[in-house]
Amino acid sequence: MKVNVSQFNHLEQVLFAMLRFDRPADAVLTAHFRQHSKLGGTDRHLIAETAFACLRHLETLRPLCGKQVNSRRLALATLVRIGGTNLRELDGVMKETEREWLASVKGAELPDDLSARSGLPGWVIGLLGEQEEADVIALGKGLASYAPLDLRVNTLKMKRDDALIQLQDSGIACEPTPYSPIGIRLKGKPALARHPLFVGGAIEVQDEGSQLLGLLTGARRGEMVVDFCAGAGGKTLLLGAQMASSGRLYAFDISEKRLANLKPRLARSGLSNVNSTLIAHENDTKVKRLAGKADRVLVDAPCSGLGTLRRNPDLKYRQSVESVAELNAKQTAILASASRLVRAGGRLVYATCSLLPAENQDIVNAFLASHPEFELLPANALLAEMKIALDTGDYLSLRPHLHNSDGFFAAVLQRKA
Numbered sequence: 001m002k003v004n005v006s007q008f009n010h011l012e013q014v015l016f017a018m019l020r021f022d023r024p025a026d027a028v029l030t031a032h033f034r035q036h037s038k039l040g041g042t043d044r045h046l047i048a049e050t051a052f053a054c055l056r057h058l059e060t061l062r063p064l065c066g067k068q069v070n071s072r073r074l075a076l077a078t079l080v081r082i083g084g085t086n087l088r089e090l091d092g093v094m095k096e097t098e099r100e101w102l103a104s105v106k107g108a109e110l111p112d113d114l115s116a117r118s119g120l121p122g123w124v125i126g127l128l129g130e131q132e133e134a135d136v137i138a139l140g141k142g143l144a145s146y147a148p149l150d151l152r153v154n155t156l157k158m159k160r161d162d163a164l165i166q167l168q169d170s171g172i173a174c175e176p177t178p179y180s181p182i183g184i185r186l187k188g189k190p191a192l193a194r195h196p197l198f199v200g201g202a203i204e205v206q207d208e209g210s211q212l213l214g215l216l217t218g219a220r221r222g223e224m225v226v227d228f229c230a231g232a233g234g235k236t237l238l239l240g241a242q243m244a245s246s247g248r249l250y251a252f253d254i255s256e257k258r259l260a261n262l263k264p265r266l267a268r269s270g271l272s273n274v275n276s277t278l279i280a281h282e283n284d285t286k287v288k289r290l291a292g293k294a295d296r297v298l299v300d301a302p303c304s305g306l307g308t309l310r311r312n313p314d315l316k317y318r319q320s321v322e323s324v325a326e327l328n329a330k331q332t333a334i335l336a337s338a339s340r341l342v343r344a345g346g347r348l349v350y351a352t353c354s355l356l357p358a359e360n361q362d363i364v365n366a367f368l369a370s371h372p373e374f375e376l377l378p379a380n381a382l383l384a385e386m387k388i389a390l391d392t393g394d395y396l397s398l399r400p401h402l403h404n405s406d407g408f409f410a411a412v413l414q415r416k417a
């Protein structure tokens with residue numbers, strides 16, 4: 001597609017700001033579009049798609065820029081190498097002095113370097129632990145791909161088959177998700193905000209992997225369930241529907257803003273069993289009051305989010321070895337505190353959207369070593385009980401290139417009776 005000078009200038013400015021990595025990339029984009037409100041839909045699409053493609057493939061693109069790695073060169077290299085733009089379409093944008101370099105970019109060999117080949121920076125590869133190079137490359141490619149748009153059907157309001165028919169009748173191409181029995185995968189990215197099923201609370205946007213984490217909690221009618229890190233309530237809503245809006249469901253979080261975002265979603269969902277509670281920290285007295293009372297506790301822990309690189313490619317540069325170590329301390333403390341709520345025989349699910357053993361298995365292993373009153377329930381057996389044909393072993397471990405979901409981890413623990 002032909003790129004004009006104005007589009008390119010905006011793209012360069014956006015990339016320049018994104019590559020500072022001091023704010024989330026989508027916040028940079030939103031602020032830029034707000035400032036330049038006259039930009040049309042085609043311009044916005046080109047700028048957003050190219051800037052995000054650059055962040056996805058930055059490890060591959062950087063070595064192609066030679067000694068001048070800057071937002072201009074990266075924008076040009078992204079357009080040509082990733083976007084398939086040819087040099088004629090860049091007339092007026094490209095300088096004569098750039099022609100020879102840019103002509104070489106399309107077919108240039110990548111350096112024999114795992115970062116360039118996988119698209120993952122060295123610190124991430126280091127923390128992934130012992131892995132075959134081919135596996136790191138396959139994982140990196142999966143994380144640089146585009147995420148489909150998944151929906152969860154609110155079973156309180158509708159059956160999945162009926163939602164599928166209604167969506168298809170309204171011209172939205174979709175199919176059931178392969179693993180989650182309550183998920184729908186859309187073929188494109190249609191706007192849903194005004195769709196009657198969305199407005200009426202029969203569907204919510206939720207990645208299939210995220211649905212599986214919630215389902216592992218096994219919440220049932222009439223139980224007392226705690227969503228310890230509820231945020232804006234993606235999983236709270238699923239748990240509430242699994243409980244058929246009965247019993248009691250506590251949604252805890254330390255972020256008032258996130259809990260506020262749960263409110264309109266709750267109103268749409270029709271749930272009446274949710275008690276959304278702001279806590280100061282994981283040892284808040286509001287938490288302690290429920291000690292030993294919960295049938296199920298979900299800890300969807302704050303994490304690096306590296307499993308969501310398909311949607312947030314900048315996270316691999318906004319997180320670091322140091323930030324992961326800080327998160328590890330939080331994850332350990334939250335899991336220990338949340339575990340106190342679980343009654344004898346009750347279930348505790350620890351989950352993250354991280355791919356790093358340090359945030360996943362290591363946290364769970366350390367917890368089990370210091371909490372002999374808990375035991376691990378194999379996730380594969382629990383999924384089989386739910387007739388979900390997915391076996392990743394004792395832990396649920398999802399990867400974009402294998403399961404076409406974001407990267408997720410979950411461990412199911414049970415307090416011994």
Ligand SMILES: C[S@@+](CC[C@H](N)C(=O)[O-])C[C@H]1O[C@@H](n2cnc3c(N)ncnc32)[C@H](O)[C@@H]1O
Pocket residue numbers: 228229230231232233234235236252253254255258281282300301302303330334
């Ligand atoms: C991965 S997000 C949760 C996403 C949410 N469960 C969902 O499905 O939409 C992690 C959440 O943990 C919260 N959090 C961080 N520290 C916490 C703490 N000490 N106690 C409870 N929640 C905490 C964050 O505010 C954030 O909303």
